[in-house]
Amino acid sequence: MPQDTHLHLDPLGGIAGDMFVAAMLDAAPDLLPEAQALAARIGPGVGIDAVEQRDHGMRGRHLAVTLPESRRGPRHYGEYQALLAELAPDPGVARRADDILRRLGEAEAAVHGVTLAQVHFHEISDWDSIADVLLAALCLERLGVSSASTSALPLGGGRVETEHGQMPVPAPATLILMQGLPVIDDGIPGERVTPTGAAIMAHLQPAPALPAGTMTLRRTGNGLGTRRMEGVANLLRVGLWQAEAAEDRDRVGVISFHVDDQTGEDLAVGLANLRGREDVLDVLQLPAFGKKGRMMSRIELICRHAAMEEVARACFAETTTIGLRLREERRMLLPREAQPVQVDGREIGTKTRQLPLGGQITKAEMDDLATAGDHAARQSLRRRAETHD
Incomplete structure (x- = not known):
């Protein structure tokens, strides 16, 4: 599928890690072989399949997990994090898996009054839960999910048995993670939303709710x-x-801040590091006057919506x-296509954007023109690259 996919969820029965993976594999069965190969890397005896089942007349897939004799996987946050980083097939999957784990770890830390490094997992440290986190990250990354929406989550009710004894439903860590999400009490008890x-x-x-504007449903799946x-x-x-053809719509995170006590040389290095992140789309630096007439820099950074909190932490790390x-913010993008062209034996990257009222504009990549010679040579090469057939 193309990137910038919007994912909408309808948690009629609720959501668990295995239900999410099963639904995504039902929507994209072509991902099943890669998911099975990745699950097999978790450890000897671990395997998965997405099995066709029915429930109340509705068809869907159930994630069947084959487990080794020892169901117990790593229990400490650091061990879990290291395992996911080792298993992830690429940086995109690794970032998503790490973010899911971190959010879970921070919720557990808040419940038990410990630091993230001290978190000791219980219910989610079985091998099947590790598979859920890793495969959820894989599906999201491969399908290019950049934004999401959901109908109300069922609240559930009652109690659930844990290694700490009986806990109310939703479990304490689950309830923390549900903050800000729409919920509904449909009167059906039980654990409807799991921690994963x-x-x-x-x-x-x-x-x-789904974003405003015209959209096309590409795939659907039931878990x-x-x-x-x-x-x-x-x-x-x-x-x-x-999003429908002429204009693409998605959400981005916008982070802005001021810096007045960091040297220009060091700030330039920090902003370069931020620009180099795959989840950062653009960084703008403007001169300004602040308190007491001091010169300062006003920074505005645009990043992928799902990575906003992670990028915010990087801003604190790279600046003062x-x-x-x-x-x-919601943004609108014109359709665009990148394509290299050959001019005088030199490969020049170009980007062509389609205009809303018809027509198109092609621009050559300046980095590829930089070594062409002086200004006149660069302009000549640019014209030929941009009009290349």
Whole structure:
């Protein structure tokens, strides 16, 4: 699928890690071989399949996980993090898996009053839960999910048995992860949202409704849980949407801050490091006057929406700012295509954008023109690259 896919979730029965992976594999069965190969790398005896099932007359897939004799995987946050980093097939999957795990770890740390490094997982340290986190990250990355929305999550109710004894439903860490998400009490008790399912939702940061504007549904899938409930299918439905042709719409994170006490040389290095991140789309630096007439730099950074918190932490690490302003914005993009062309034996990258009222504009990449000679030589090469047939 193209990148910048919008994911919409309908958690009729709820959401768990295995339900999410099953729904995504139902929507994109072509991913199953890669998912199976990745699951097999987790450890000897670990395997998965997406099995066709029915629940209350609704078809879907259930994630069947084959486990080794020892179900218990790593239990400490650092061990879990290192394993996911080792197994992830590429940086994009690694970042998503790490973000899901971090959100889960921070919720557990808040519940137990410990630091993230001290978190000791219980319910999510089985090999199947490790597979859920890793495969959820794989599906999201391969399908190019850049924004998400959800209908209301079922609240559930009652109690659940844990290694700490009985806990209310939703479990304490789950409830923390559900903050800011729409919920509904449909009167059906039980654990409807698991900690891993809630961590995936927190990673997605879904809006409460589909984006405005014309969109096209590209794929849909149903994931079925293990439990059977009275009167409702234990089903999670996902839809993968694409913005309609002429204009692409998505959400981005915008982070702005001021710096007045960092040397220009060091700030330049810090901003270069931020620009080099794959989840940062652009960095703008403007001169300004601040308190007491001091010269300062006003920084505005645009990043992928799902990575906003991670990028914010990087801003604190790379600069001396003590405060950030974060906001979400919707952007509109013209369709564009990158294509290299050959001019005088030299490869020049070009980008062509389609205009809303018809026509197109092609621009050559300046980095590829830089060694062409003087200004006149660069302009000549640019004209030929931009009019190349």
